[in-house]
Amino acid sequence: MARRPVFIPNFEGSCLVEERAFEFAWSSGFAESQKKKNVAALHEAARKRGLSNVLEISSKSEEEVGRRLSAFSLKVEVDEVEYPLESVYQGSKVFERCGPSTEIYDFEPREAKRFVRAMDCGRLIGFEFEGRRYPLSPKNAFYDWLYIRALAKHAEWIRQNISYDGYTDIEFNPEKQVNCQARAFAEYKSLAAKAQLDHAAGDFTHFASLLPPI
Numbered sequence: 001m002a003r004r005p006v007f008i009p010n011f012e013g014s015c016l017v018e019e020r021a022f023e024f025a026w027s028s029g030f031a032e033s034q035k036k037k038n039v040a041a042l043h044e045a046a047r048k049r050g051l052s053n054v055l056e057i058s059s060k061s062e063e064e065v066g067r068r069l070s071a072f073s074l075k076v077e078v079d080e081v082e083y084p085l086e087s088v089y090q091g092s093k094v095f096e097r098c099g100p101s102t103e104i105y106d107f108e109p110r111e112a113k114r115f116v117r118a119m120d121c122g123r124l125i126g127f128e129f130e131g132r133r134y135p136l137s138p139k140n141a142f143y144d145w146l147y148i149r150a151l152a153k154h155a156e157w158i159r160q161n162i163s164y165d166g167y168t169d170i171e172f173n174p175e176k177q178v179n180c181q182a183r184a185f186a187e188y189k190s191l192a193a194k195a196q197l198d199h200a201a202g203d204f205t206h207f208a209s210l211l212p213p214i
Contacts, residue, residue, distance in 0.1 A: 001023050001024065001025060001026060002023070002024060002025075002026035002038070003021050003022065003023045004021065004022065004024070004042050004168065004170065004172070004173070004174075005019045005020065005021045005022075005168070005172070005174060005180075005182075005183075006019070006020050006021075006022065006042075006046050006051055006054060006166040006167070006168050006182075007019055007166060007167050007168070007180070007182050007183045007185075007186035008020065008051070008165065008166040008167075008186060009186045009187075009189035009190040009193065010190050011190060011193045011194065014210070015212075016186070016187045016190040016191065016210055016211070017183060017186045017187055017190060019183070020046075020049075020051070020166070021174075022042060022045035022046050022049065023045065024038070024041040024042050024044070024045040025041055026038060026041075027041070032060060035060045035170055035171075036060055036062065038170050039056045039060055039061070039062070039168070039170045042054075042168055042170065043056070043168070046166065046168075051165045051166050052165065053164045053165045053166075054164055054165060054166045054167065054168055055162075055164040055166075055167050055168070056167075056168050056169070056170060056182075057069045057070060057167050057168065057169055057181050057182045057185055058070050058169050058170060058171055058181065058182075059072060059073075060170055060171070065161070065162060069151075069181065069185055070181060071085045071086045071089075071109070071147060071181045072084065072085075072086050072109040072110075074147065074150040074151070075150060076088045076146055076149060076150045077150075078105065078129075078130065079130075083105040083106065084105075084107075084108065084109045084112070085109075085146055085147060085150050086109035086112060086113065087104055087105050087106070087107050087108070087109050087111075087112040088105055088129070088146060089142070089143055089146055090104060090109075090112040090113055090115070090116045091103070091104040091105045091107075091112060091116075092127045092128055092129045092134075092142070093116060093124055093127060094124070094125055094126045094127060094128050094133070095119070095121035095122050095123065095124055095125060096121060096122030096123055096125055097120075097121040097122045098119060098121035099121060099128070100127070100128040100129070101115070101116070101119075104116070124136065127142045129142075129146075134204060135208075137213065138208055138211040138212065138213055139178045140178050140179055140180070140183070140184075140211070141204070141207065141208040141211055142204070143178075143179040143184065144179075144183070144184040144187055144207075144211070145200075145201075145204050145207050145208070147181060147184035147185070147188070148184060148187065148188045148191065148197070148200060148201050148207070149201045151185075151188055152197060152198065152201035155192060155197060158188075158192070159192065162189075166186070167182040167183075167185050167186050168182050169181050169182035169183075187211075191210075196210075
């Protein structure tokens with residue numbers, strides 16, 4: 001058995017996202033077919049608890065829009081040039097002895113992740129992006145902010161075409177990881193509904209102030 005979260009936009013109150021975790025039978029293995037089985041099992045567990053319309057946001061999604069919303073598919077604009085979101089995130093990391101590594105903005109996302117893993121630069125101490133430093137706390141703030149910034153220019157299309165009860169990312173294990181594209185998208189939907197999207201996408205400090213201090 002496994003336990004994974006569904007992220008639900010919160011359209012009322014100050015909290016952006018409600019997180020509900022569900023248990024389901026886990027299909028082990030690294031094959032894409034196994035991961036899709038886990039997506040289906042998680043969504044079925046959520047459906048039985050009242051969440052009937054859930055979107056998987058990852059490259060394993062059965063829905064094209066879920067795959068397109070993956071951080072490996074989205075682009076972030078930097079100096080009027082678009083780069084893969086994941087590569088920008090990895091290249092913006094600052095370690096004790098090196099970073100940022102803006103040269104990897106051009107890399108494919110998996111290549112960028114491998115490049116950073118191979119670096120021997122000490123512990124992560126923050127991020128630097130467009131000449132500004134960003135803190136590690138809240139732990140998911142910088143990643144989520146890049147994600148929301150990448151989507152902000154598509155706000156009208158998203159408003160008209162994407163509406164689900166909740167969002168998942170089957171690769172995300174809250175016991176081992178911090179960043180989650182499904183949570184970031186749920187935050188995006190909440191910000192859009194509260195007419196705070198433009199402010200949050202344009203001002204990291206404001207966005208970070210809306211997140212719980214994890």
